Amino acid sequence: xxxxxxxxxxxxxxxxxxxxxGSLSExxxxxxxxxxxxxxxxxxxxxxxxxxxxxxxxAALGDFNFLWMETDLDVLVQFTTDAAEDxxxxxVELKGSGTxxxxxxxxxxxxxxxxxxxxxxDLFDGTAGTIDEIFVKNQSSTEIARVxxxxxx
Numbered sequence: 523x524x525x526x527x528x529x530x531x532x533x534x535x536x537x538x539x540x541x542x543x544g545s546l547s548e549x550x551x552x553x554x555x556x557x558x559x560x561x562x563x564x565x566x567x568x569x570x571x572x573x574x575x576x577x578x579x580x581a582a583l584g585d586f587n588f589l590w591m592e593t594d595l596d597v598l599v600q601f602t603t604d605a606a607e608d609x610x611x612x613x614v615e616l617k618g619s620g621t622x623x624x625x626x627x628x629x630x631x632x633x634x635x636x637x638x639x640x641x642x643x644d645l646f647d648g649t650a651g652t653i654d655e656i657f658v659k660n661q662s663s664t665e666i667a668r669v670x671x672x673x674x675x
Contacts, residue, residue, distance in 0.1 A: 524557040526588050526674060528630065552632050558582040559674040566597070566660040566667045574671050575656035577634075585652060586634045588674040592625040593618040595660065595667040599629065602655040603636045610651070616658075623668060 527549035533542040560580060566572050577584040591599065595618040602611040618626040634653040660667040 524554045526552045526554065528552065552588045554587050554674050555585075556582065556675050559672065561672045562670070564658070564669045564671070566658060566669055568660060568663050568665065571600075571657050571659040573655060573657050574669065575653075575673060577652075577654050580673070583673050583675050586673050586675045587632065588672070589629075589631040589634070590672040591616060591629045591656075591658075591669065592627070593658075593667055593669045594622055594625055595620065595662050595665055597661060597667050597669060598659040600655075600657040600659070601636070601653045602657070603651040603653060615661075618667065622665065625668075625670065
């Protein structure tokens with residue numbers, strides 16, 4: 523069964539105190555089911571939203587095991603669940619490097635599973651779902667954002 527190896531590492535120094543985590547030599551493995559993958563790059567115009575993933579179009583990737591997104595400029599990422607019925611969604615900001623063509627830190631998911639919350643904040647008692655669509659909106663009013671998305675199952 524195919525898998526993806528991810529090397530994760532960070533280091534910082536705050537007020538003279540070093541903080542680090544992860545490993546440069548030991549990979550974290552994400553097991554894939556079917557070995558299907560897409561790797562797409564988008565140029566997204568100023569203040570424009572673009573659908574970058576749709577599980578009805580990429581049916582072989584409908585239940586993905588791995589998502590990697592990166593961008594050079596700050597963008598908003600909208601994950602839609604139950605797109606055919608309720609259009610329930612959540613939005614996160616993905617930070618870019620601020621330099622054209624140089625990607626910022628990646629957003630990584632190891633599953634497309636979601637939990638739609640319909641109760642108290644800390645009970646996690648919602649309905650299970652999956653990510654159906656992903657939209658990206660360029661927040662810049664002057665520059666084109668470059669976005670790369672890799673999805674695998």
